[in-house]
Amino acid sequence: MTSRATVARVAAPAAFLLAVTVAVLLVRSGLRAGERPAGSSGAVVAPAGGQTVSVRAGDTLERIAARHGTSVAELLRLNPGIDPIGLRAGRRIRVK
Known part of the structure; x- marks a missing residue:
């Protein structure tokens, strides 16, 4: 060869x-392309006032709602723009 x-x-x-x-x-x-840049926190800014909680690993909106005596619909209303499927541990969301 x-x-x-x-x-x-x-x-x-x-x-x-x-x-x-x-x-x-x-x-x-x-x-x-639709995801946030790696350096961003990806946090949804909760409206001023009210009670906020930090999302724990494995949390869902249903679990958070049950833990705080509210509904998923109310959590979605209080946190416009939140992605219920893309919740990440450490993210702060408004519950009341």
């Missing part, structure tokens, strides 16, 4: 893997 054929035999799979890696990174960044 010639030297050129050997280089092509090694370079082709390497080029393919590089292309696939770049494609995966581009798709992942496109899917994350």
Whole structure:
């Protein structure tokens, strides 16, 4: 086998893997386009006044509502823009 054929035999799979890696990174960044930047806290600013609580790991709006004697609808009203599916531990939300 010639030297050129050997280089092509090694370079082709390497080029393919590089292309696939770049494609995966581009798709992942496109899917994350709607997320907040990594440096942001992602916190929803609770309106002034009232009682706020910090979300615990594993909390749902249903658990928080039950713990504080309110409803999920009321939590959503008090915290406009909150993502009920994307609750993160440490986020402060208004409960009253």
